[in-house]
Amino acid sequence: MIFDINVWVEKYGVCPFRQSKTYQAPDTIKHFHTINKQKTVNYDEKIREQFFVYFAEYIDQENVYPINYRIIGVDTVDPNEINVILLPGDDTQFAHELPGLVLSRTNILKFAKENNILILITWLYEYHIMNKNWCSKNQDKMLKDFEEITKILPPNNFQFLINSYDENKTQHEEHLRPWITHINCFNKISKFKEVLYDPYEKHTYKLIVPLGAIKNRWFRLDVLASLHKKNILWNDDVLYTSNAVDTNDVITWFKETPWQENFPFKETHDIIIKNPEKFIRHKILGHDGIDISNISYNYLRNRLWYAIPPQFLDTKLLLVTESRPHAPSITEKVYRPLATGQPFVWMAHHNLKPFLESKGYKFYPWIDYSFDSIEDMRKRFLAVMEEVERLYHLPDLAEKIIEYDNINMHNAYMYRINEKDISDMYNLIMRNVK
Numbered sequence: 191m192i193f194d195i196n197v198w199v200e201k202y203g204v205c206p207f208r209q210s211k212t213y214q215a216p217d218t219i220k221h222f223h224t225i226n227k228q229k230t231v232n233y234d235e236k237i238r239e240q241f242f243v244y245f246a247e248y249i250d251q252e253n254v255y256p257i258n259y260r261i262i263g264v265d266t267v268d269p270n271e272i273n274v275i276l277l278p279g280d281d282t283q284f285a286h287e288l289p290g291l292v293l294s295r296t297n298i299l300k301f302a303k304e305n306n307i308l309i310l311i312t313w314l315y316e317y318h319i320m321n322k323n324w325c326s327k328n329q330d331k332m333l334k335d336f337e338e339i340t341k342i343l344p345p346n347n348f349q350f351l352i353n354s355y356d357e358n359k360t361q362h363e364e365h366l367r368p369w370i371t372h373i374n375c376f377n378k379i380s381k382f383k384e385v386l387y388d389p390y391e392k393h394t395y396k397l398i399v400p401l402g403a404i405k406n407r408w409f410r411l412d413v414l415a416s417l418h419k420k421n422i423l424w425n426d427d428v429l430y431t432s433n434a435v436d437t438n439d440v441i442t443w444f445k446e447t448p449w450q451e452n453f454p455f456k457e458t459h460d461i462i463i464k465n466p467e468k469f470i471r472h473k474i475l476g477h478d479g480i481d482i483s484n485i486s487y488n489y490l491r492n493r494l495w496y497a498i499p500p501q502f503l504d505t506k507l508l509l510v511t512e513s514r515p516h517a518p519s520i521t522e523k524v525y526r527p528l529a530t531g532q533p534f535v536w537m538a539h540h541n542l543k544p545f546l547e548s549k550g551y552k553f554y555p556w557i558d559y560s561f562d563s564i565e566d567m568r569k570r571f572l573a574v575m576e577e578v579e580r581l582y583h584l585p586d587l588a589e590k591i592i593e594y595d596n597i598n599m600h601n602a603y604m605y606r607i608n609e610k611d612i613s614d615m616y617n618l619i620m621r622n623v624k
C-alpha cells in the first residue's frame with residue numbers, strides 16, 4: 191500500500207492544466223482561473239476517484255486519502271519520493287481537449303522534465319484511439335497535440351492512462367505507443383455492493399438489456415432493432431433500460447439524423463424512424479432502483495451510476511453492450527455481471543474473453559462464445575444476436591444456470607481478487623523513483 195504521493199500544483203488543490211473557471215479543493219477552498227471558461231471540475235475528487243483509488247481503501251468521501259499537495263516554485267522536489275503532476279479526465283466528450291491543455295502550459299512541461307516528474311493524464315473512463323485512421327476533426331487535433339508533447343517530454347515524464355485491455359497498444363500510431371499506458375481500471379473504481387446473483391430465484395425476466403444513453407449511439411439502437419425483428423424485445427420477460435432524460439430531444443435526433451454510410455445498419459434506422467417513441471424507455475435506474483429520469487444532472491453525477499440496479503439481478507441472462515465495441519474498452523457494463531456472478535453475453539471488441547480468462551474468470555459451456563473471435567464488427571454483432579436468440583429460447587435455461595452455479599460463485603470471487611490488484615498502477619508511478 192502506498193500512503194504518500196506528492197501531487198504538484200501551482201495552487202493548493204488546483205489542477206495545473208485544466209482550463210476551467212472554478213476548482214473545488216479540500217475544505218471547500220475555491221480558486222478562479224481566467225485561462226479559459228470551460229466547465230467546473232472538482233479536481234481533488236476526480237484524482238481520488240481515477241488515480242488514488244488504486245491505493246486507498248475507501249467507502250465514502252469522509253475517508254482520508256494519500257494526497258500530499260506540493261507547490262511548484264515553492265516546495266523542493268525530493269527524487270526519492272513519488273512525484274506526479276495530474277490532469278484528471280472528465281466527460282468523454284472532452285477527452286480530445288486534454289493533450290492541448292498539457293501542451294499549453296510550457297512552464298509545467300519544463301518543470302516536469304527538469305525534475306524528472308511524471309505527468310499523467312488519468313483518462314480512466316473510456317478508451318481513446320490515437321490513430322489518424324479513426325480521427326474526427328476533434329480527434330485529429332488531439333493527435334497533433336499529443337505528438338507535440340512527445341517532442342518535448344520522454345515517455346518517462348509523460349503518460350496517457352487509458353481504460354483498455356489492449357496491452358500491446360495495437361490501435362495507436364506506433365511512434366506514440368511508448369507514451370500510452372493501458373490499465374484495466376473499472377474493476378477498481380466501480381465500488382459495487384457486496385451482492386450476489388441467485389440462480390435459484392424465480393427471476394422476473396429471462397433477458398435484461400442495459401443500454402445507457404441512446405442518442406448518437408447507433409450500435410445500441412441496432413440491439414433494439416435486432417431484438418425487435420426477432421420478436422423478443424416486447425415480451426413480458428424482457429427488460430431493456432435506456433437513458434433518455436429528454437424524450438423530445440432524442441426523438442428529434444431520430445427524425446433529423448439521416449442514415450449515412452458510416453452507420454452500422456440501415457435497417458436499424460428504417461425500423462426506428464417509423465416510430466421512435468416506441469423504442470425509448472424513458473428511465474434511468476439508480477443503483478438503488480429509483481427512477482431518476484427527471485432528476486437534475488448534478489444529482490445524477492454524484493450517484494453510483496456504475497453500480498448495480500437491483501432490476502439487473504432479477505433476470506436469468508444479461509446482454510451487455512459495451513460503450514466502444516470498435517475498441518478494446520472494458521467498463522462497468524462487463525464488470526457488473528462478473529462482480530455478481532451472473533451469466534451474460536456481450537457486444538464488445540473482439541477477444542475480450544481471453545483477456546478475462548487471463549484474469550481468472552470462467553465461462554459457461556452452454557454459451558457459444560465464438561462471436562468473441564470475429565474481428566469484423568458487423569459480423570460479430572450478428573453472431574452475438576443469433577446467440578442471444580438461441581439462449582432466449584432454451585427450454586432449460588434456468589436449469590443450466592443452476593447446474594453451473596460454481597462458475598457464478600467463482601467469478602464473483604475473482605472479481606474481489608482482481609479489484610485489489612494494484613500492480614499495474616504501482617509499477618507505473620514507481621518508474622521515476624530512485
